[in-house]
Amino acid sequence: xxxxxxxxxxxxxxxxxxxxxxxxxxxxxxxxxxxxxxxxxxxxxxxxxxxxxxxxxxxxxxxxxxxxxxxxxxxxxxxxxxxxxxxxxxxxxxxxxxxxxxxxxxxxxxxxxxx
Amino acid sequence: xxxxxxxxxxxxxxxxxxxxxxxxxxxxxxxxxxxxxxxxxxxxxxxxxxxxxxxxxxxxxxxxxxxxxxxxxxxxxxxxxxxxxxxxxxxxxxxxxxxxxxxxxxxxxxxxx
Numbered sequence: 001x002x003x004x005x006x007x008x009x010x011x012x013x014x015x016x017x018x019x020x021x022x023x024x025x026x027x028x029x030x031x032x033x034x035x036x037x038x039x040x041x042x043x044x045x046x047x048x049x050x051x052x053x054x055x056x057x058x059x060x061x062x063x064x065x066x067x068x069x070x071x072x073x074x075x076x077x078x079x080x081x082x083x084x085x086x087x088x089x090x091x092x093x094x095x096x097x098x099x100x101x102x103x104x105x106x107x108x109x110x111x112x113x114x115x
Numbered sequence: 116x117x118x119x120x121x122x123x124x125x126x127x128x129x130x131x132x133x134x135x136x137x138x139x140x141x142x143x144x145x146x147x148x149x150x151x152x153x154x155x156x157x158x159x160x161x162x163x164x165x166x167x168x169x170x171x172x173x174x175x176x177x178x179x180x181x182x183x184x185x186x187x188x189x190x191x192x193x194x195x196x197x198x199x200x201x202x203x204x205x206x207x208x209x210x211x212x213x214x215x216x217x218x219x220x221x222x223x224x225x226x227x228x
Contacts (some may be wrong), residue, residue: 043159106159
């Protein structure tokens with residue numbers, strides 16, 4: 001039973017380039033959450049998606065960041081025109097459609113470095 | 116919005132000792148409190164959780180207590196082992212709706228053999 005998968009695990013981008021982070025939820029899970037973690041800090045919520053819908057994007061910067069979770073395929077977090085401040089670990093988590101839907105299971109993360 | 120404070124930020128214990136990590140939250144509507152363990156280079160792993168209809172929950176060497184009146188909850192690890200060394204995060208959220216947990220800043224637990 002595969003867990004949450006994220007790729008790539010490490011991503012290096014120059015300032016101004018685009019970063020695409022992928023997340024495949026656990027089998028049977030259709031809720032996906034994206035978080036950002038800066039060194040020695042907790043996880044900061046960015047966006048919550050269900051299939052083909054953005055439910056809550058209150059934690060995501062209005063510019064340069066976007067997320068999607070298509071009917072088929074993984075969820076994508078896209079960062080355009082990256083800046084050094086975007087360097088962080090990005091984690092996605094998934095939860096089931098059943099009740100309770102509280103438990104979130106995290107992927108291994110993508111560590112983005114902007115040079 | 117919810118605010119979660121976690122203490123201490125670093126905790127160093129000898130193998131076999133107990134470790135306690137404490138969190139406080141601000142929103143009395145929060146009713147679900149998970150704890151995550153994050154090892155170096157990995158994603159957070161859910162280790163135990165508690166809902167507001169219970170005051171304590173135990174799973175082998177790990178226990179969590181919740182005081183709704185005081186709005187604080189704690190993680191207790193007994194008989195610590197070196198493999199318990201990791202960063203531990205508490206979180207608080209409301210069940211139902213979009214369920215967005217607010218995380219504490221983490222506690223780095225070091226267990227010395």
